[in-house]
Amino acid sequence: MKKKIKIGIIFGGKSAEHEVSLQSAKNVFDAIDKEKYEPVLLAIDKDGRWLLNNSSEFLLNSGNPKLIKLNSKTSQSVALVPQGNGEISNLDTHQSDSSIDVAFPILHGPFGEDGTIQGLLKLANIPFVGASVLGSAVGMDKDVMKRLLRDAGIPIASFLAVKENEIPTYEEVVKKLGLPFFVKPANMGSSVGVSNVGEKMDFDKAIREGFKYDRKVLIEENIKGREIECSVLGNDDPVASVPGEVISSHDFYSYEAKYIDEHGAALEIPAKLSDEITKKVQALAVKTFKTLACEGLGRVDFFLKENGDVLVNEINTIPGFTSISMYPKLWEASGISYAELIDRLIQLALERFEKEQKLKTSYDTEDK
Ligand SMILES: Nc1ncnc2c1ncn2[C@@H]1O[C@H](COP(=O)(O)OP(=O)(O)O)[C@@H](O)[C@H]1O
Ligand SMILES: [Mg+2]
Structure with a gap:
């Protein structure tokens, strides 16, 4: 055996x-x-x-x-x-x-x-399984992630990344990003420490909340649009799943909407989108995955504006993976079952490792 x-x-x-x-x-x-x-x-x-x-x-x-x-x-x-x-x-x-x-x-x-x-x-x-050191680190830091996406010509929201000694005034932020705007820790997830600021009295609290979780905070233009997500699978030739949509009943897709309130959010799989928007989302998902040096798996999250513009919000290199989570559900809707997905991810991990083992770890002049 x-x-x-x-x-x-x-x-x-x-x-x-x-x-x-x-x-x-x-x-x-x-x-x-x-x-x-x-x-x-x-x-x-x-x-x-x-x-x-x-x-x-x-x-x-x-x-x-x-x-x-x-x-x-x-x-x-x-x-x-x-x-x-x-x-x-x-x-x-x-x-x-x-x-x-x-x-x-x-x-x-x-x-x-x-x-x-x-x-x-x-x-x-x-x-x-999953992204290596670089892809994981880059995917976690929203400031570095968004700068790389911008450099690759991928549409994103305007943002400022600030340390504690360089916090702008409320007026400066409004002038640059308009109202309302979002404040969030650079390195976090699950909407922890994320606030939507609509007036001056909320600004200080939002900034303090962000700095509880990280030494760097993002202040970002508010994007009005639908929240679309797409799963990506593969190493050098990644593929995208059908896109899904998160429909949140809260002010935004907050921690409470994600995990506490049973009726906080509904997943629509596949998302109701035209073929053209579906293709655009899938192409951007693969481009984002490659740009950010990801491998194995990743879920790319988007905003879809009413005028058809698609913006990347972020990538999650280890997305929620319960059998009812968006990442595996999108693959199920694309023809890959939960068990098969686990199998493929393990095979991708072994393939990468095998290639890495073949790399030389010493330099031999006689090999030239
Ligand atoms: N710029 C933005 N415009 C509109 N909504 C936003 C913006 N940034 C965050 N949000 C809302 O907050 C949620 C969590 O923010 P996100 O940047 O995805 O952080 P996390 O890594 O914690 O999921 C998003 O799913 C969305 O509902
Ligand atoms: Mg998110």
């Missing part, structure tokens, strides 16, 4: 999106082809500790998205060994308890989607 490939599902994380990640990991674990793969569950708790456990004991309240949490009591504290080729060391016994062949990080936001875990996995010489 062919040896099963051990997939390290790395989930949880020191992040505001910890619980979303638990749900995604549970869904991936349930759906993964167990004839071909052996899933190994590696959780990162809210303090950043790495834990190993078996699937039946890992999650408490796993059926309830509001109460789901890690069961840290029965878990073992572990660490990845640098250059250990997937070895997982028990921090109490110092024994190698387990090992993985490929990692599937399902972590959202800082310490997961931003290149940090990807750097660790590179040092540990483990193939992994």
